[in-house]
Amino acid sequence: MNDIIETLREFNYVTICIRLVLAIIAGGIIGNERGKHGSAAGLRTHILVCVGAAMTALTGYYVYDTLNISGDIMRLAAQVVSGIGFLGAGMIIVKNGNVVTGLTTAAGMWATAAIGIALGYGFYSGAIIATVACVFTAAFLSRLERKRKSTAHIYIEVDLSQNINDITSTIYNEIDSEALIEPVPPKSNMPNTIGLYVTVSNPKSVDEVKAQIDKISGVRFSLVE
DSSP: OHHHHHHHHSOSHHHHHHHHHHHHHHHHHHHHHHHHTTOSSOHHHHHHHHHHHHHHHHHHHHHHHTSOOOSOTHHHHHHHHHHHHHHHHTTOEEETTTEEEOHHHHHHHHHHHHHHHHHHTTOHHHHHHHHHHHHHIIIIIHHHHHHHOSEEEEEEEEETTSOHHHHHHHHHHHTOTTOEEEEEOOSSOOSSEEEEEEEEESOSOHHHHHHHHHTSTTEEEEEEO
16 A cells, blocks of 8 residues: 555656546536536636646646756745636625625635645645545535525526516515515526526525525526525
8 A cells, every 4th residue: 555655656657647637536526516506617617727736736846856957846836826816806706795706616716726736746635635625515514504694695597588577576575575686697508598696684494495486487497605
């Protein structure tokens, strides 16, 4: 077992391929989970971030180990940590002055980049544990967080052939008369749709609110955020 671990820590074409493949897997697992929640950054984005971060670390390692150029091999990968912040900032949106969305996605992108760097340097155990922690946080702790929230944010897509006013009136009359409804561009590729962000105050059960919304004529699907 120790011999296998030492072999994986070596820097050669085999271990380079292994690290990049693991970066694809780790990024894909995290991205798939975020995609289920309707995140703008899904499977492909997280894979590209993880692979790019891993390749940055590998390049620094290659320059030091193969080209024998002296210097700090961590310097190139360190730029990923700050550079990914610009990508994450594009995910964060402030709506109506007080509703912030995209923070979890931005944090997930940053964590995915860190996992990619770890894989690039051959820190397999840390990368695997971090991937499991990210998926656990996104998949399971989100349910606990929803129960503690005083508001619920639900994204829905509606058919443009329906009267939007009838849909919003139904939400106000049957779900929450003080609900905040904001039209947004649709996240899916389905034709003739428009997206709506619905913010409901003090929901007894987010799942029940989602079920009520799904029953409204013209609603194609909904996602709890």
